[in-house]
Amino acid sequence: MREMKRCLAVAVALIPALAFAPASNANQSPVGCTGSNPVVRFATETMNQLDSFVRPGDSIVLGARISNMGSSACDLSEISVTVRLPASDGTPGEVRTLASDVDLAGGAAVEGFTEGAPYVVDLDEGIFNAPLSISWQATVHGGDQDTVISGEGTGLEIKLTRPRTSLQIEADRYSGGPPLTVGFTYSLTNQSPASNTGVGGPSLAPGGTGGLRDLLSDAACAPLVYQSGDQPSLVGEPALDPGETWKFTCSRTFLLPGTYESQPLITGSSSVDSRPWPQPASGFIPVTVFGSDLTITKSHEGDLLAGGSGTYEVLVSNSGSLASTGTVTVTDQIPEGLTVTAISGEGWNCDLATASCSRADSLPVGGSFPPVIVDVTVADDPPSLVTNVATVSGGGESVAAGTNNDASDPTKIRKPTQPEPPKGNVFKVVGSTSLGNGMVSLKVRVPGAGILIVDDAKKIDLVRATRKKTRKSGNVKVVLKANRQLRRTLARSGASRKVKIRVSFTAAGNPPNVSPISAFRQVTFDLRPPA
Numbered sequence: 001m002r003e004m005k006r007c008l009a010v011a012v013a014l015i016p017a018l019a020f021a022p023a024s025n026a027n028q029s030p031v032g033c034t035g036s037n038p039v040v041r042f043a044t045e046t047m048n049q050l051d052s053f054v055r056p057g058d059s060i061v062l063g064a065r066i067s068n069m070g071s072s073a074c075d076l077s078e079i080s081v082t083v084r085l086p087a088s089d090g091t092p093g094e095v096r097t098l099a100s101d102v103d104l105a106g107g108a109a110v111e112g113f114t115e116g117a118p119y120v121v122d123l124d125e126g127i128f129n130a131p132l133s134i135s136w137q138a139t140v141h142g143g144d145q146d147t148v149i150s151g152e153g154t155g156l157e158i159k160l161t162r163p164r165t166s167l168q169i170e171a172d173r174y175s176g177g178p179p180l181t182v183g184f185t186y187s188l189t190n191q192s193p194a195s196n197t198g199v200g201g202p203s204l205a206p207g208g209t210g211g212l213r214d215l216l217s218d219a220a221c222a223p224l225v226y227q228s229g230d231q232p233s234l235v236g237e238p239a240l241d242p243g244e245t246w247k248f249t250c251s252r253t254f255l256l257p258g259t260y261e262s263q264p265l266i267t268g269s270s271s272v273d274s275r276p277w278p279q280p281a282s283g284f285i286p287v288t289v290f291g292s293d294l295t296i297t298k299s300h301e302g303d304l305l306a307g308g309s310g311t312y313e314v315l316v317s318n319s320g321s322l323a324s325t326g327t328v329t330v331t332d333q334i335p336e337g338l339t340v341t342a343i344s345g346e347g348w349n350c351d352l353a354t355a356s357c358s359r360a361d362s363l364p365v366g367g368s369f370p371p372v373i374v375d376v377t378v379a380d381d382p383p384s385l386v387t388n389v390a391t392v393s394g395g396g397e398s399v400a401a402g403t404n405n406d407a408s409d410p411t412k413i414r415k416p417t418q419p420e421p422p423k424g425n426v427f428k429v430v431g432s433t434s435l436g437n438g439m440v441s442l443k444v445r446v447p448g449a450g451i452l453i454v455d456d457a458k459k460i461d462l463v464r465a466t467r468k469k470t471r472k473s474g475n476v477k478v479v480l481k482a483n484r485q486l487r488r489t490l491a492r493s494g495a496s497r498k499v500k501i502r503v504s505f506t507a508a509g510n511p512p513n514v515s516p517i518s519a520f521r522q523v524t525f526d527l528r529p530p531a
C-alpha cells in the first residue's frame, strides 16, 4: 500500500494547482465546509484497458481516482480504496486494497496506480464477462466530531475474447531418399468459442502481404496456396470465421538427408481486438530424408609466415539421417605457395603425394571422424592470401547430398619483415556462418578442456542457449539455433537478422569463484538457405 501512497503523492506533485494539505483531526476544515462524498472510480488506465475486450492471461493494471471536489467538500483523511476481483467462475471474489491512509484536502483530486500485482485475467472456460467493483472509506473533517463515511465507486466489466485455432498439417509422404518431393496440406480451423451471452467468437483476419487469404505461412515451405474453405463474411473482406476450415497446399523438394519440421506461422489478427492471433503449438510430424550426408570443415591457426610452416585441421561429420557406408575420402587441394609435408589422422590411411586420406568404417549420424592434420611449408615468396580447399566424398551419400562436400579456408600469409600481430588470448571466436533455416555455425578456439556456453549477449532472448563440452585445446564447432520468437521475426520480415551473442568458456577444474572468459560477436540468422 506504500506504493499506492507514493504514486498518489507523485500525482499530486504534478498538479500544483490543486491545494493539498494534511487534514487536522476533530475540527472543521476548511472552515465553513459542510462535507460531501468523494467521487471514486477506477483510474483512466484501468478504464481504457477494460474498454475493449481482453484475453485470458492479460494483466490489468489496477488504479483508482479519488476526487474530493464537491462545492463544500471538507478535508478527508484515512481514505482507503479496495477493489473486488472476480473469482474464476466470474462471481465476485478476492478483495484487494489499492490505497490506505490517504489524506485529501477539500477541492483536490488524485489518481494513482499500484505498482505491484496487477490482476491477471483468469476465468473459467465458458465465462466471458465478469465484474470489477471498487469501494472506499474515509474520515471526514466536517465539525467537532470526525465522521467515517464509505461508499461504492463506479465498477467496470471485464469482457473476454478467446481466439483459438487448430492446425493440422499432413504430408503425402513422410520419408524417402533424396531428392524427396513432399506435398503438404494445411487445415486451419477457427475454434474460437462463442460467448454465453450470444456474442460470436472472433474471426481471423488475414494480415499477410500475399493476397486476401494470406493468413498462414511456413518458414519450411513456400508459397502456401489457398485452396478452399472461406464462406463469405458479414464484414466483406475474407476472414477465417468461427467454425470455418481453410485448406492450403505447399510442395517442397528436399535435397539433403536429415529431418525437417514444419514451421507454421499465423500472420492474421483477431477481428475483435485487432491483436495478433495466437500461434499454433509446435511439434508437427517431421519429414525424414533418408541417407548419410557427409560435411566437412577446415581450419588453421593464425597467419602463416613466408618461409615458415603451418597446420590445417580437416573435420568430417555426418549431418544426415543414416550412418555412412563404404569408403570415405578426404582430399586437400593445396594452393600455390604451400607444400604439404605431412598428412595424417587417427584411423585414416593417408597418401602424402595426393594429399588425401581414406577410411572404410561407418560414421554414425551426428558424429565426426578424428580430424585429419595437414602440415604445410610456405614458399619464400607466396601470395599474401591463399585459399585451401578440402573435399570429402564417398560414405554412401546420394548425389543430392554432395552439394556441401567442400570446405574453404582462406589463409593470410605474412612476410617475415612485417610485424607480428600481438598474440591474442588462445580463447577466440574464429568465425560464424549462416546455415539458413535459422541456424548459425560458430567456430571457437578453446584453450583446453572445459564447458563452452553460447547464448544471447543482450537481455532479449532470441537464441537457444547452447552448451558444449570440450576435451582439449583447438577449434570446436557449435551450431546455434534461433528460438521461436526470432524465427517468427525472420519469417515475417523475410530478411536476415544480426544478433549479438556471448561466447563463454569455463576451463575444467576452475574453482567456482573464477568467472568464465567471454567474447562477443554479431552473427547473422537467416531462414533462407545460404547463397
Ligand SMILES: [Ca+2]
Residues within 6 Å of the ligand: 230, 231, 232, 233, 238, 239, 240, 241, 244
Ligand atoms: Ca469466411
Ligand SMILES: [Ca+2]
Residues within 6 Å of the ligand: 293, 294, 295, 397, 401, 402, 403, 404, 405
Ligand atoms: Ca554431403
